[in-house]
Amino acid sequence: MTTENDRPIAAGVTVGHVHLKVADLERALGFYCGVLGFQLMQRYGTQAAFVSAGGYHHHIGLNTWESAHGSPPPRGSTGLxxxxxxxxxxxxxxxxxxxxxxxxxxxxxxxxxxxxxxxxxxxxxxxxxxxxxxxxxxxxxxxxxxxxxxxxxxxxxxxxxxxxxxxx
CATH class of the missing domain: 3.30.720.110 (Signal recognition particle alu RNA binding heterodimer, srp9/1)
Incomplete structure (x- = not known):
């Protein structure tokens, strides 16, 4: 079945950022900023932070809105x-x-x-x-x-x- 939506996405499209649910914001920042070296761009209290490489507004968003103190999804489940x-x-x-x-x-x-x-x-x-x-x-x-x-x-x-x- 061919539709008007079968045309390819624009060649210049890139992935701008990813937003991850985390259980502990400080722990996540310790990894992404402390180990990998991302720069903290903005923080929303204890619930969210945005980190970047090279000063972009953010490449990775980290939040605990639905996941504070949560556990990772089990193997065999859908997701990232x-x-x-x-x-x-x-x-x-x-x-x-x-x-x-x-x-x-x-x-x-x-x-x-x-x-x-x-x-x-x-x-x-x-x-x-x-x-x-x-x-x-x-x-x-x-x-x-x-x-x-x-x-x-x-x-x-x-x-x-x-x-x-x-x-x-």
Whole structure:
């Protein structure tokens, strides 16, 4: 069935922000600002806060309006799988890995997808978080027909951290 709504979304559309329900606002701010390095832009008392990278009004909203002292949704339920934070360079992703290690945050996984390298983890409320950087488009893997050929391989975390030493 074809309708007038079958046309694609405008090419310039981007995801502006994500808003997460959290159980403890201070704990969430400790992770997003303290570990990942986001900047607190605005706060609404003890119930909500808005954090940003680079001074934007907010990339992530955190609130306890419906979730104060709550528990994460059980596995097997619908909801957010993960939010993905795109870092501009491989060195910036390496810095994020170092921040996670220093903050005692365990990774759920780390993968090289050919088009990108990614770190997977959970925030203190169990929300999935992906931290990644995209390789330049001209380095993306293609199959014999010239089609995108993404894959999943283990990411060399030591090699990623070496990116920081290479910048010195």
């Amino acid at each position: 799988y993960h939010l993905a934070l795109l870092y501009p360079t491989r060195a910036d992703l390496a810095d994020a890995l170092l921040r996670l290690q220093r903050g005692g945050v365990e990774l759920d996984g780390a993968a090289d997808h050919g088009v990108s390298e990614a770190l997977y983890l959970r925030d203190p409320d169990g929300n999935g978080v992906e931290l990644y950087w995209d390789r330049p488009r001209d380095e993306w893997p293609l199959d014999d027909a010239g089609q995108l050929a993404m894959y999943t391989r283990a990411l060399d975390l030591r090699g990623l951290l070496a990116e920081l030493r290479a910048e010195d």
